[in-house]
Amino acid sequence: MSANAQVAEVFDQMAAALELLGANRFRVNAHEKVARVLRDLTDDVRAVVEENPPAAVARLRSFDGIGESSAKKICEWVETGSVPEHQKLLSQVPLGLFEVLAIPGVGPKAAKLMWEELGIESLEDLKTTSDEALSSLPRMGKKSVEKIRQAIDFSEKSGDRVPLGVARPMAQKLVAELSKLDGMQQVDFAGSLRRGKETIGDIDILVATTDAEAVREAFCSHPDVTQVLARGETKCSVRLENERGVVMQADLRIVPEEAWGAALMYFTGSKEHNVRLREIAIGKDRHLNEYGLFSGTAERPQDRGETPVAAASEESIYQALELPFVPPEMREDRDEFSDRWNGEALISLSDVKAELHAHTTASDGRLSIEELAKEARRRGFHTLAVTDHSKSQPIANGLDEDRLLAHIDAIRKADAKIDGIRILAGSEVDILADGSLDYDDELLAQLDIVVASPHAALRQEPVVATERLLRAIRHPLVHIIGHPTGRIVGRREGLSPDTKRLYEAAVEHDTVLELNSNWNRLDLRDAHLRAALQAGCKIAIDTDAHDTWQLDHLVYGILTARRAGMRPEQCINTWPADKLHSWLESKR
DNA sequence: GCCGTTTTCGGCCCGACTGTTTTCAGTCG
Structure with a gap:
């Protein structure tokens, strides 16, 4: 875990402990905000403190939301590995109580009562406490107990947040079906789904209609609904299950059409x-x-x-x-209210005119070169790069030198045969653990485009990972660094390099960093991407498609790019064909 | 705890819903 994420965790725990101890809620909020700021920060706090200890507090205070007191705590953490205030709070509140606090419907007041009156110190304690004991607490009746039991049950079954690429189709299906109803004036999804966050907690659907009852009925009796949690005048809540068994909560809100914008803004x-x-x-x-x-x-x-x-x-x-x-x-309260944001158009799906990272049957893809090219052409692209895996990926049927030479030949032939799209001979070359590449320079020079990606050794120390990636960025024959950290959303943290140095080197060597659109990756992630853009990096947004439908993943890349405030010209996939091709040739 | 071209002290968003209540606290988004 990165230093920033670790310190953020410390502040989140302090916030939770303070809440349980009944501290001033603004103080609690302030701690939560510091945790959030730290998670979004691209400067590594360890580096900030170690580089110049005397100036560290002032430097940390320059970040909005971090004040004197928090800056000092961060310094303490870097210098000694712990924060005395944090340790003191943990000695006053059992750690397991945080799990109880995390249950929807259980707030600090209820958790504190459970702890003080019934000795509940963990989720396990809560589960084994009788209904009678719980309902003896003030403001805790039969229904409240029942709700808590259900919430525990649900959180254990549904697990954590759902990836964007799983939640969005579930919501789109609902919206499409509701939009067919008579009297429908407006319908859309809101919440983190509309903001394009990489993981989604629940689905919010907003509706303006002249026939509210029809909407409530259609929503609550939808075939994907397994349970109706609430059915009120203006709000209904249900549990959805998709064909693969993913369970999510969905909320429907019915709002007056004349206040559509205000409501959409509020629920987004x-x-x-x-x-x-x-x-x-x-x-x-x-x-x-x-x-x-x-x-x-x-x-x-x-x-x-x-x-x-x-x-x-x-x-x-x-x-x-x-x-x-x-x-x-x-809309994340980052810098959208500052002078930095002037309302200029962000990149959108229709700006993208090239796919520069895709696989065919030569390695682990499902489409032939021609099938892939025709699919790309159908989407209005002027360029497709065929980038199959290199030899160190035997699990992905990676190509050895002889097979790659034959593949280059096949790509050239397909390019000559198919009109209306330029097909580039490329490779997704492994960046080996030491930063060297999987093919020699002579072979790489024969390719039109080289995407260099890390696939193995993804638990390297940050210092080693930084040198590894820097070596690939500096390589004169490399165009793009594919999924630079190798993270998998919610499952694998991937490399934690010194991103600042990577961005500086990428600018210096005119090497492009990828935003991989696959919703499992979204790598670079939004916060990193934002910093890369501010450093002046060029970005490629690619799908890494292995099949037709995966080309549709582009939308997730675009949402992520927009979260980072990307303008079209900052993404090389939006460039006209001649500009893109001459840039690729500049590295040959 | 954080913050300030109206403030270094005194503020810090707003409303709905729920369940437990006889008027509202707690929780959520």
Whole structure:
């Protein structure tokens, strides 16, 4: 785990402990914010502190949300490996209680009561505590106990958050079916799904309709629904299960059409973005809630029949607040309210005109060169790079030198045969553990494009990983570094190199870094990508497709790129054919 | 605990829902 992630964990635990001990909620929030800032930070805090200890506190304080006290704690962690305040809190609150706090419906008050009154110190304790004992607690009746039992059951069955690429099709299916209903005015999904986060907790569907009952009925009786959790006037909650057994909660919200924009904004979040937006509204003597943006700062203007200044569209609300429109993917309270964001168009799916990383039957793909090329052409691409695996990937049927030479020949023939698309002879060459490549330079020079990727030795120490990747970036025949960290979302952390040095080297050597669109990878991830772009790196967004349907994964790459604030020209896949081809040739 | 071209002190988003209650605390997003 990276230093930043480890310190973030310390702050999250301090926040949870403080919450359980009944500390001021703003203090709790402040700790949570520090954890969040640390997770998004691309500067490595260990490096920041070790490089210049006397200036470390000031440097850390320059990050929004980190103050004097937190900066000192971070320094303590780097210098001694622990934070005394953290240790002190852990001695006051049992660690297992954090699992109890994590159960939906159990907040700090309830967890604290369970602990103090019933001696519950872990999830296991809670499970073995009788219903009678639990319901003896204040404000804890039969229904509350039942809900807690169900929540434990659900979290054990459904596990953690679901990858974007699994959740999005489930939501799209629901939206497509609801949109067919009579009286439907608007329907869309909101929440982290609309923001394109790499993992999704639950699905939020928003609807404006003239026939609410029809929508409620269609939603609650949908074939994928296994349980209806709640069915109210404006909100229904269900459990969905897809054909592969993935279980998710989905919430339906029915909102008035005239407040569609305000509601969509509210339910899209993020929470942190909304909070900042409301603060900005107050500063302009306005009041923002899910019913609209109102004049004055009095509470609940909608109840007094006041007409909002803006409500029907998200655009109108940002405009009335004198802010550039913020695309959903950027709403994370990072820097979308700073001068850095001016509302310029972000990259979109239709900007992409080339696929530069894809596999065929020569290695572990399912399509022939021609099938792949025709599929790429059908999508309006002007260029396709065929990049099969190299010899150190026997599990992926990687090509040895002789097979690669024959493959290059076959690609050239296909290129001559098929009109309307340029087919490039390439390779996804392994970056070996020491940073050398899997083919010699003479062979690499015969390829039109070289994507160099790490596949093995993905648990290397950061220092070793940095040197390994730097060596590949500096290699004069390498165009693109494929999935640079080798991480798998939620399953494998991958390499944790000094990203700052990688980005500087990539700029210096004109080497492109990949954003791999496969939803299992999304590598570089959003925060890294943002820093790479700010460092001036060029990016390739590729699908790494092994079959036709995987070319559709491009959308996940685009969502991730938008989260990083990417403009079209920063992505080489958007370049016109001649610009792209001449850049590729510049490395030959 | 953090933050400040109106503040170095005094604020810190807003509303819905639920269950347990006779008026609201706790939790969530």
